[in-house]
Amino acid sequence: MLVPPPLSLYVHLPWCVRKCPYCDFNSHEQRGALPFGDYVRALIADLEHDLPLAWGRTVHSVFFGGGTPSLFPADAIDDFLQQASARLRFAPGCEITLETNPGTAEHGRFDGYLAAGVNRLSFGVQSFDDGCLQRLGRIHDSREAEAAVKLAQDAGFDNINLDLMYALPGQDLAGAAADLERAFALDPAHVSHYQLTLEPNTLFAARPPGGIPDEDAAWDIQEHCQEMLAAAGFEHYEVSAYARPGRQCAHNLNYWRFGDYIGIGAGAHGKISLGAAQTVRRRWRLKHPTAWMSVAGGADALGGDEDVEPSRLPFEYMLNALRLHEGFALADFEARTGLARTTIAAELADAVSRGWLDVDRERVVPTALGRRLGNDVVSLFLA
Template identity: 75%
Template sequence: MSENTATAIESSAGESGTLHPPPLSLYVHLPWCVRKCPYCDFNSHEGRGALPFAAYVDALLADLDHDLPLAWGRTIQTVFFGGGTPSLFPPEAIDRLLQGASSRLRFAPGCEITLETNPGTAEHDRFELYRAAGVNRLSFGIQSFDDACLRRLGRIHDSGEAEAAVKLAQDAGFDNINLDLMYALPEQTLAMAERDLERAFALQPAHVSHYQLTLEPNTVFAARPPAGIPDDDASWDMQEHCQALLAAHGYAQYEVSAYARPGRQCAHNVNYWRYGDYLGIGAGAHGKLTLGHDGSILRRWKIKHPAAYLASAGRPEAIGGDDRIEPERRPFEFMLNALRLVDGFDLGLFTLRTGLPVDAIAPQLHAAVANGWLAIDAGHARPTDTGRRFTNDLISLFL
């Protein structure tokens, strides 16, 4: 370890203090989708018949009212509608939710408001109405521009619908658009992964999320893995090649699977990765709040099934659980998020977000530097290229 590294750790070692409430976001979970994808492990449910949009917005606002005492006086910096398929909800439902939320909590000027969108649910006039409601960022779950890959993934759209949906959104005035793409898909080759990116580049999105297909527990793919999934070496080749392509087209990697043009990083997700706070409303939604009055950090989640949530939202019965994060658990929680960022974090941020001095993690920092996984300079810790490749090993030091 260099003398500068040791000095950087030691210079921050004695600093500690009370917890400072970080920026606050709002996450809204809309749980229904047209069809459950075989790789999906999110809390999503196939919609059958007419969906109770109005009743669900009522439940969301009651849920928010119940959580408001945890966030009195604070300002919402970002809003994210996740799912499920949020674009199943009509614009008037999104508008009513945003109007109700902004009447209960201050929204920051220019608040980033993201709506996840399935190209298979895009309609001509909806994007204009979403924009009028206040949505200013769209995230399209495209996954691939190869129709055979899309069929194997169980998606409800084809490549033509994906391109048409993005262009409709651009015509409606959206210029802050993310495209979700996956690689290491069943029967996918390196050339196919490259073609997916080239078709994405042609649409000129502001942001690309590019991540590897994984077989998550309790999914159809985990129970019955599809044939032709690329092996680890082929997957790594795809990752390296695609990262170079993204960089060459002006998309800088700022997180494990997130790439953006300058100034277009997802502010909502960056707040997560910097161990910020967020209210979570909706079936199965999770929240994390720093409570200044007693110096604690609370994680709260809501019950998952939409029918049960609708029946109990706004009452204690809707809370799936509360978990106070004790000081000994905070280093791992902080690192689980912050070490996903390519540029890492200031050591002082660790103290601000956890209330702990840096000397609480000094042995782990020294070990990470000695392993070549972390570089520390002038009070800033950054994962090395090796550290980013072995992120799980790096994070596990802080367990």
């Protein structure tokens, strides 16, 4: 029996000052003044279009992603949250995250975001080495990154994530370790620490930069940095996520536990479990902001809308759940896919025989080897 899981809301704010050469997200360089008011109105129309899929359900987290959401002034974020919370029930203490570029941080904005209801900030720092930042095409330097985090803390934010990348062009192990030391000095609640990858359809993929550490060097950096994060009191709870006790990202946990989410805004994706129909539906929006805004609130704003075939559900579930060190309960697999656990019995047995998973009667947990070979483990569940 498919049982609707917790629900989140993802809000895509697609503009940025400059497109980074490694970025494959749906982001668009700012050209002149941005239409903040018009975009918020389009977001609300988009939300209303999806409300029939989520009547009566409670939203447990909200995430403003991009692009660079911190380009939006606090009053636009406040306007959206007021209108959204009038249409959806927000849980008490609902986690509300705003992604922030240190190069767009302005004095006074953080006070406004906090007053609007944002209670978690995610800073795209990427590195504290100015040479690395220049090679990554970032618009900020290390001084601005540290200043922005301290401004947010002075405004009252205590739930702060720092995004850091490693295996950067020209970076060695000592440089990656120095990045973490400077991050620790800022006392964040959460660190996202992930390897630079050359994604298709990016400038770096077309013209790879020199000086990227090879696979062995990147692995050495990863192992050393994991030890540093553990020694500093951060729990490694997901492939690239580390948190102080009790400070895991609730929004991302909901993704990884195969929860539901409404996705609104240009290019946003959503996933909703429909209990009556016993199906999982995926829905996504047109990517270009102008095209999406012109038709937001209707079916023409959709880039696609489909029910996930039952044969695909085991793979989609594992693609998320096996990212977590905690693994998953077999009862949760049944509730969130509507499939019996016997559906995946043969694949689980294969993974156990390879030393990739530990399985008892009720829970599946990836081993250290399984975490290292995550793509191979997940591929076992392809239809």
